[in-house]
């Protein structure tokens with residue numbers, strides 16, 4: 001029964017992809033198609049990385065309200081980027097190969113995020129504390145980011161702005177190949193870990209009793225989460241509540257926490273929201289720039305709803 | 314054989330276990346008794362490497378618990394914790410199925426399914442197999458957790474107060490099942506019990522703990538005596554003899 005739900009989700013996602021590629025084709029079709037394909041590739045990668053990173057993060061932290069971006073991971077990524085600009089100078093930064101830079105940024109984020117979060121996850125800290133810590137992390141890194149932005153000279157600042165101003169409409173297609181490799185690797189690792197993730201969801205003691213080496217496994221999973229967050233933040237910039245929206249919807253639509261179902265369900269949901277939403281806004285409302293705002297608004301409502309629901313229990 | 318040598322445990326300034334050395338040979342049922350806070354659960358969780366050893370060594374069949382790969386240990390020893398919290402969106406069959414993870418890494422084989430079904434049958438869970446855990450009564454959930462520990466099919470089974478929430482029928486049933494796997498399959502069971510008469514009736518050996526130390530250790534006949542029980546629990550209780558089984562009248 002779960003699988004039928006998953007098939008429906010997958011079919012809907014596929015329909016969104018086809019609609020995105022074909023609706024309103026005009027003019028030089030080959031050129032338009034190649035433009036759309038590049039954008040589609042980026043949106044698909046973002047869908048996969050947001051869906052997979054959020055599901056894994058929620059399983060490891062054992063709650064449904066926190067997501068990597070609510071814990072400030074994307075702010076941390078932008079901060080790391082600004083730090084690079086600050087240290088290398090705008091020219092030095094701009095001169096670096098963009099793939100190389102991105103690779104470096106991914107590694108920095110993986111190290112920082114794992115180092116910061118691991119102590120909290122040693123013993124699963126309670127939700128309130130994690131949420132508080134996440135908000136503080138987020139504010140801290142955003143403030144450090146703007147502090148550095150004031151310290152660098154205006155030309156360097158422009159470089160950094162350009163790097164961090166990606167959004168759903170202004171996708172960084174120059175990073176596409178490298179990001180695609182990372183996303184694919186991340187998705188394969190997550191898929192292979194699906195049974196381990198089911199066991200991790202039982203908690204540290206039960207998982208240890210069943211032969212999972214808790215700290216090693218959790219470290220690996222966090223590194224995976226931060227690599228995927230780096231991918232989506234680099235391609236489309238920070239998205240605060242998209243992950244939450246996707247994970248909450250996918251869990252209800254698939255009606256299971258088994259990762260063999262949940263991970264593909266979350267990816268499909270993310271594709272439906274991003275690619276479908278983009279198509280809808282572009283061709284029906286004639287204005288795609290508001291998609292990000294709408295996703296954040298709905299995601300924010302879901303966040304509040306889950307918080308209220310959680311505090312009632 | 315479980316070999317425990319000079320194990321101590323501290324939480325901050327409190328010393329929870331004081332230099333415990335103990336050998337539990339392979340086969341048979343060993344009951345751990347003692348007042349609340351004596352350190353029984355702490356000792357079990359150290360044996361099952363749920364918390365790191367601070368000093369001393371513990372080995373199972375010669376495998377040190379702190380250096381043996383976790384997956385290998387999970388095929389030798391299973392533990393049921395006293396306060397197992399279970400994710401609620403799980404069906405009973407799924408929960409019991411997790412116990413096969415150390416053997417088949419999540420892809421259930423035909424053999425796994427046989428073991429799971431046997432375990433469900435054994436604890437009268439066949440009718441409840443497709444129910445969600447959070448819709449069960451406390452006793453039913455406890456049985457599901459015991460069934461899970463059983464289905465892990467390890468030589469050593471550590472059970473921390475498994476009789477909690479069980480009615481008389483299922484408490485007796487569980488103790489008889491444990492006796493059977495110990496006698497017929499050569500399994501080693503270490504079980505924390507508060508019902509001292511269950512310990513007297515089913516255990517081969519009783520180890521009493523008090524304030525982080527071993528207070529007494531012996532067969533039920535040796536241990537269940539008024540003066541020993543008074544030293545452990547702090548009040549006097551009579552012990553009657555019912556056809557060779559000592560019965561402690563702790564409720565009077």
Ligand SMILES: Nc1ncnc2c1ncn2[C@@H]1O[C@H](COP(=O)(O)OP(=O)(O)O)[C@@H](O)[C@H]1O
Pocket residue numbers: 324327329347348349350351352353354355356
């Ligand atoms: N994580 C902990 N931090 C501090 N003290 C603890 C912790 N876990 C157990 N203790 C203390 O250790 C003692 C032994 O606890 P426990 O092993 O659970 O006893 P038992 O199972 O015999 O009732 C108790 O005094 C308890 O308060």
Ligand SMILES: [Mg+2]
Pocket residue numbers: 353354355395473
């Ligand atoms: Mg206890």
